[in-house]
Amino acid sequence: MKQQFDSLKQQFTQSPYPSLAQRTQWLQALEKGVRHYSDKLCQALSIDFGHRSIDETRLLEIMPTLSGIDYQIKHVKRWMKVKNRQVHYSYWPASNQLMPQPLGVVGIIVPWNYPIYLATGPLMAALAAGNKVMLKLSEYTPATNSVINAMLSEFLPEQVIVIEGDAEVAAEFSSLAFDHLLFTGSSNIGRKVMQAAAANLTPVTLELGGKSPVLIAKDANLASVMPRLLFGKTANAGQTCVAPDYVLLPREQLDLFIKTAKQRFKRFYPAGVQSTDYSAIINQQQFSRLQSYLAEAEQAQAQIISLDEQHWQQSSQRKLAPQLVINAPLDAAIWQQEIFGPILPIMLYDDIEQAISFINQQPRPLALYLFSPSTELQQQVMQRTHAGGVCINDSLMHVAQDDLPFGGIGPSGMGAYHGEAGFLTFSHQKAIHKKGRFSSGRFIYPPFNRTFFRLILNWLLR
Missing domain, CATH: 3.40.309.10 (Aldehyde Dehydrogenase; Chain A, domain 2)
Incomplete structure (x- = not known):
């Protein structure tokens, strides 16, 4: 698992800012994969549950997945744009910007109750943000895992690695130095995931639950x-x-x-x-x-x-x-x-x-x-x-609702995804302050006993 993580990390380093065309291609590939494998996914999930309505799976997992991917494709161009921010006049001439930057390698831990949607939902957000992804699937849904693995191996072989296994594997997965880790599951396991991630200072998104x-x-x-x-x-x-x-x-x-x-x-x-x-x-x-x-x-x-x-x-x-x-x-x-x-x-x-x-x-x-x-x-x-x-x-x-963030508060979780919230979760908003040949900073450089410096400082503090 560590070798697979290191391989993804190295691949990301070689291409740390995927283009809009690349990200759109990944999202389209995920959509094609879900459509192509939808029947097998529904059948496999019914096997894992003992019985689950094929129509219910289409309604609760396949449909929101396809809707979410479509929303990402339509809006990722706008989300990727570098955004201008205000510059205080005392720093003129200059510009301030926010540049959304991919984080790197994202880990996603998927629960058993909605193993399709709760894998593809965070995955589409991570891909739109330009990341590589490792998916840890639940040991309680082996038939569904097999289909998801086959789907991603065929349609997104360079972007996603699928991991399966029990609690011991999940613990090892949580201890990897991800650039972000998203966990969906119980509060008790969420605490362990957060504790493991803390060793690497890995930021986490926890989607837990509680009594609604x-x-x-x-x-x-x-x-x-x-x-x-x-x-x-x-x-x-x-x-x-x-x-x-x-x-x-x-x-x-x-x-x-x-x-x-x-x-x-x-x-x-x-x-x-x-x-x-x-x-x-x-x-x-x-x-x-x-x-x-x-x-x-x-x-x-x-x-x-x-x-x-x-x-x-x-x-x-x-x-x-x-x-x-x-x-x-x-x-x-x-x-x-x-x-x-x-x-x-x-x-x-x-x-x-x-x-x-x-x-x-x-x-x-x-x-x-x-x-x-x-x-x-x-x-x-x-x-x-x-x-x-x-x-x-x-x-x-x-x-x-694709345009509403989904997440908990306090014991029910931290952080959010879905729509733009997911893109922001898996991106770093890099702050950029830019100057040209002239810099107003020259007026506040030492030595501080200059008369002109005193005038400038008094003006700024007025």
Whole structure:
């Protein structure tokens, strides 16, 4: 791995500022690769999960990848331009500029839940910025990794190296002296990645997660809320870093919420968990973890309601129907840990202040979802809460916006990418101050006991 890194580093040194034409060519090659391998990617991912809808993968991974690449191609020319900055008159004649410069070799650590989009998203940004890339893929998606490796070997053999392996390999990968390292995954592993990167003073972007709240106001229409909320929770069976993690619900709306949720799940998935559109949990370890959350809540006398009344789970297929959990104690795992699955705790509130206060008492989340038609309440919540990103009257959709940065805050991450934010993340904004034959600096050079120097200094300090 170290030899591969050194090879990329040497290649970059030989061409440290790729042209617009080269970068556009790389992005176009990535687009061609994704289109050419899209069927194989979707099929491989379903194999890795045990079952995942081909259409869902096309919707959640292939489509945003192609949209993102197209956006990069259209805008990279503007992003690459050297930008003029103001010069204070005391330094005239001169010019100030910012020159976006590629960093070098970028490391990207990809999680298992969206291994296509969370590989290609940072990759396209790094390529647009003119970098070489090493991708560390998850050991839990071997079939998908094989296809990604074949795709990149065919379409971007000189720009990208793919690494596979377990936690030991990931640790070695994190310790390489990258010029930037982007990690997507859990907070616990993120801390280890950051610690390893610190030894090389490698800057990091961490996309973590956390417990993303859904605040449903009293004036929200549950018939309108439910399909948007449930889509966010059931997409990839809830195995999404920005999935709605828990709901803050007006107490008087509980019965209607349960009824509406059951009806909407039945419309989404007529065959319940047996529907071919409903994804499985990635592996037995994750499936058992979710089962343990439910068992703990049940022992604590919480009310658990399955949205699939006939089959709440299919253990042999690792399929788990969405479970509403009401009145679970706050020290239970479903309130303390990111759920990352189709379990939805509900906290009932009587006053909006109570709900906002609860959100602010928790670690800052990667996403926050507010459902309310009130612009006054929307502004209030935006000003009084923190989150990496926000959807108002929807869920998940902010991540798909190419012109919005995506990233966390505090425990949910640091740094951002997508669109121009990704280009900036993987570039250095080199500051350039330029003078010609004449320099006004001559008036402030020593010796300082000159009368003219005193006049100049007094004028500057006036």
